[in-house]
Amino acid sequence: MGKEKLAIIGSGNWGSAIARIAGNNVPRFSEEFDQKISVWVYEEEFEGKKLTEIINTEHENKKYLPGVKLPENVVAIPDIGEAVKGATALVFVMPHQFLGRVIDQLSGKVQKGAKAISLIKGVDVKGADIHIFADVISDKLGVSCSALSGANIAPEVARDQFSETTIGYRSKAEGEMWKRLFETPSFRVSLVEDVAGVSLCGALKNIVAVAAGLVEGLGWGNNSQAAIMRIGLLEMHEFCIEFFEGVKAETFLMESSGVADVITSCLGGRNKRVAVAFVKEKKSFDELEQSMLNGQKLQGIHTAKEVHNFLEARNRVDAYPLFNNVYKVCWEDHPVEKLTEGI
């Protein structure tokens, strides 16, 4: 058997942080892994230079992860076909709205039998259908796709501050391979046989983070924050048990992907921050997305809407009162003071 060859599809701050870890890890497993790690970089100019050039000469993603050195075996490639050529292990790490186009571009270019792992947050909702992106990748590209999610703020992981993550694997052997690539003394990886649970945690926690921001905006205290996190975690858990087979309670209640990521997202991050501003500044989310996020979408409120539409199509809105209240506050002018009504 040849060596596993890694390609990372995406080079934002999280893609760069993960590339750094994998690049540092492969020398420890030189029998198993090809030492060169390809990173597909969406080419753009930064300070008058091409981003791939900056990464390949200065070994730093100055645009998305400034101040963090990347190992020299991490190679930026602007052509996606070239980046995945010969790759047997594909890491998908990008905002979910770009995945469709990336899959189209990869069509016919992925090596047969390749393994994949999705670090993408979000879910794919169409009416009464809901899918995780690991399944979308598996189906469209014919690869076996695991998922990784956890309390992982990229700049903290990139600076080796202690943190943990969870991999939901398709097969134990694949899970263990991904773990060898990604685990470090300060980035602990645990394995669960639950691709759906891990993926869903990463999507649904953003709704809870919005709720935590609304609570803070109201001036409520730490008790209320903790109550909202607890209730949100349980609704996430119930939602996944109801609509996905094989989801495990531990993924939510005991793993980094669940309880710890809910906590991290409710302590900080953009979903929390923008929701605080929504209450305090009494501006619309449209305005706040423009002024605070440079026009980018706030994931939590859009996931709240998608999940609400899905639950409505399934006639199950009332079973998830916190999700429903977040939706109503964000999209239907429901008074924010009523966030805990019916919970």
Place this chain on the structure above:
Amino acid sequence: MGKEKLAIIGSGNWGSAIARIAGNNVPRFSEEFDQKISVWVYEEEFEGKKLTEIINTEHENKKYLPGVKLPENVVAIPDIGEAVKGATALVFVMPHQFLGRVIDQLSGKVQKGAKAISLIKGVDVKGADIHIFADVISDKLGVSCSALSGANIAPEVARDQFSETTIGYRSKAEGEMWKRLFETPSFRVSLVEDVAGVSLCGALKNIVAVAAGLVEGLGWGNNSQAAIMRIGLLEMHEFCIEFFEGVKAETFLMESSGVADVITSCLGGRNKRVAVAFVKEKKSFDELEQSMLNGQKLQGIHTAKEVHNFLEARNRVDAYPLFNNVYKVCWEDHPVEKLTEGI
């Protein structure tokens, strides 16, 4: 059958907040409860007046819960025997170090068949023996003692900010009675048949809060905070499963007493705050107890020591690496940077 008569033993901020709730609730259940609620107040002077007098004339505990009005059916009594006379429902709410003396004073004065509930934080450790205070109260006074604990910062509960709590009951009927006394629209009570689990959560979470403070003192970020909370919660859970019969996983992983109280205590509170100062100011805990707590003990570090001594007596120290590392950092000059070693 006569009506239930409530006596609250203790009148700090938490005792006063709970007295306020019970005083407001009993009119809704006038067939079941005597409308007068006795509160035993350790008599002291405040601004030149007796504290009981202030409470009974101004209906406010100006020393421990200033700014919050108490209902007029809450009556402060300086004599503990008189306070519990005829009481069929006793609420114990005080720092644990005072419980021994209180039990001595109550000996022979508690009505036969009375029910009790403990809101006391901490555990009673003697060498290789460990007991929860609800059991101590049950054994010493011959009453059936439940426990209440949750993410409950007293001033927030007293101001009706949304929060939740958990009652571990001895019998379902007793649990439901306590719930009628304490639940309000903004203070949600859930019931579990797990007195030990609820009690232990309230004690052990303080060790985790110290760990969270050490992490913040080190300048680590939200990922690390969340990881420490998650690991702490799991060690709490394992500890209780190992040493107490009948403890339920939900109490830790799903209830306010568990996950939510760990979060609240790690977000703020004295254990967190003093541990941050320990790292940043490089002073001893002795000095910090003097300067930051007016000479009061910091519960988390003392619980860490008691639990460590207990685990040593049982030869099980290594099974709880976070508890052990907190102990070593606080009591044995272990470098704080090694907090996550061996975890």
